[in-house]
Amino acid sequence: MKEELMRKVQLTDKEMPTQWYNIQADIADLPEYINPQTKKPITAEDLSPIFPPEIIKQEMSKERYIDIPEPVQDIYHTYRPTNLHRAYGLERLLGTPAKIFYKYEGGNATGSHKLNSAVPQAYYNKLAGITRLTTETGAGQWGSALSMACCHFGLECQVYMVKVSYNQKPFRRTFMQSFGASVDASPSPKTAFGRNVLATMPETNGTLGIAISEAVEDAVSRKDTNYALGSVLNHVGMHQTIIGLETQKQFEKIDMQPDVVIACVGGGSNFSGFAFPYLRDKIQGKSNVRVVAVESSACPTLTKGIYAYDYSDVGHMCPITKMYTLGSDFMPSGVHAGGLRYHGMNPIVSKLYHDGYIEAVAYGQLDTLKAGLFFAQAEGIVPAPESTHAIKAAIDEAEKCKEEGVSKTIVFCLSGNGYFDMYAYDALLKGELKDSTAPEIDTSKIKLPEIQL
Ligand SMILES: *Cc1c(COP(=O)(O)O)cnc(C)c1O
Numbered sequence: 001m002k003e004e005l006m007r008k009v010q011l012t013d014k015e016m017p018t019q020w021y022n023i024q025a026d027i028a029d030l031p032e033y034i035n036p037q038t039k040k041p042i043t044a045e046d047l048s049p050i051f052p053p054e055i056i057k058q059e060m061s062k063e064r065y066i067d068i069p070e071p072v073q074d075i076y077h078t079y080r081p082t083n084l085h086r087a088y089g090l091e092r093l094l095g096t097p098a099k100i101f102y103k104y105e106g107g108n109a110t111g112s113h114k115l116n117s118a119v120p121q122a123y124y125n126k127l128a129g130i131t132r133l134t135t136e137t138g139a140g141q142w143g144s145a146l147s148m149a150c151c152h153f154g155l156e157c158q159v160y161m162v163k164v165s166y167n168q169k170p171f172r173r174t175f176m177q178s179f180g181a182s183v184d185a186s187p188s189p190k191t192a193f194g195r196n197v198l199a200t201m202p203e204t205n206g207t208l209g210i211a212i213s214e215a216v217e218d219a220v221s222r223k224d225t226n227y228a229l230g231s232v233l234n235h236v237g238m239h240q241t242i243i244g245l246e247t248q249k250q251f252e253k254i255d256m257q258p259d260v261v262i263a264c265v266g267g268g269s270n271f272s273g274f275a276f277p278y279l280r281d282k283i284q285g286k287s288n289v290r291v292v293a294v295e296s297s298a299c300p301t302l303t304k305g306i307y308a309y310d311y312s313d314v315g316h317m318c319p320i321t322k323m324y325t326l327g328s329d330f331m332p333s334g335v336h337a338g339g340l341r342y343h344g345m346n347p348i349v350s351k352l353y354h355d356g357y358i359e360a361v362a363y364g365q366l367d368t369l370k371a372g373l374f375f376a377q378a379e380g381i382v383p384a385p386e387s388t389h390a391i392k393a394a395i396d397e398a399e400k401c402k403e404e405g406v407s408k409t410i411v412f413c414l415s416g417n418g419y420f421d422m423y424a425y426d427a428l429l430k431g432e433l434k435d436s437t438a439p440e441i442d443t444s445k446i447k448l449p450e451i452q453l
Helices: 053-060 070-076 088-094 115-127 141-153 163-168 170-178 192-200 208-220 234-239 241-253 269-283 347-354 365-379 387-404 422-429
Strands: 019-021 065-067 084-086 099-104 132-137 156-162 182-186 225-227 260-264 290-296 306-311 320-325 359-363 409-414
Touching: 019 234, 019 241, 019 269, 053 115, 053 234, 070 115, 070 141, 084 241, 088 099, 088 365, 088 387, 099 241, 099 387, 115 132, 115 141, 115 234, 132 141, 132 208, 141 156, 141 170, 156 163, 156 170, 156 208, 163 170, 163 182, 170 182, 182 208, 192 208, 208 225, 234 241, 234 269, 234 347, 241 269, 241 409, 260 269, 260 387, 269 290, 269 347, 269 409, 290 387, 320 347, 359 365, 359 387, 365 387, 365 422, 387 409
Parallel strands: 099 409, 132 156, 132 225, 156 182, 260 290, 260 409, 290 359
Antiparallel strands: 019 065, 084 099, 306 320
């Protein structure tokens, strides 16, 4: 095929990687997790009321490569390997000499990359004899992914969905229910935490923090039930490395290497999955690829936060981790990219940013959704509002190439599609979309836990 007609690079089923990459093997002195009650380093026993043994092992593992179990590979094969696309349409519209590629993770039924971790999490819980999982969902992508994964392995799934999304996105709810999940608007009367919130703040629209507290309480109170988290933790990012490992194989196939690797960041899972294999090469001194994390300026954790030990949840039940944070009580304004509204960041992403391996930029939602619409018209995929942040950054890089008259190879992770988020595009098309407001951040006012190590 002529080079200019090579619109996508495919891998065969046999070429799908059979191991995940665990970057903890390549990073010395990674700070430990701290128990929020005892303020001592977390032990496996501390995590056992909510996670199965294999997940706990992976969370702290130093093994470089971890086998993907065959039943997980089997389900991965229903939608993987995913294609690496050459964005010719985008290049043409921009008139840039840059070569732009994107790895598309929105092609599965749940519409995002989150299925890559939902499947192994459901599998390892099934293996441990657990019959029911609980979780929270904000925008709905994670709840959808876990519902489908639980359905694959015959597990019950209980989703606490932030009330505002529950009301705004009825089809997300129906999607989860189609796979047999029970979905409740959070705060719900099902948990003591939820009842307490309902009694004291009956008008609340719910928050992700409240929904997490409900899901954890539910899991702790039942022996047959565990909890599953869709981002932030190390095992989640490791499961996602299937994305970057496939991407590297695809670039090898066409005998090219990216100069710039870009992904959006909320809790850090699609970024980790996409970029960690590239960062491995950078840490080992084999590559000087630029790696860019793109966040929402409504929740600018890396670009405006501080690097410190902080609570990972409002309820102060989950581990204290050393990370970039805006403070555990930080309340971002409501933006359409619901998946980018976390106050903290995965601890490994935080450390690599702190050590200078990663760059970060932040954009507001007017710019990013406009970039999303531009991309849709150029490439024929309506991107998730979260993913439009990566698109905006890629476009800016390509514009820079045009100004400087240089041709770089740019690749970004298209973490999901936006077909459940059309109301965001509807607002943009009607000219009613309000730009997100960047919060005033006074880092001296962030309340951190007191710990001595
Ligand atoms: C959840 C989500 C994100 C943000 O979460 P990360 O863990 O940072 O990847 C980004 N894109 C999509 C499509 C999502 O569903």
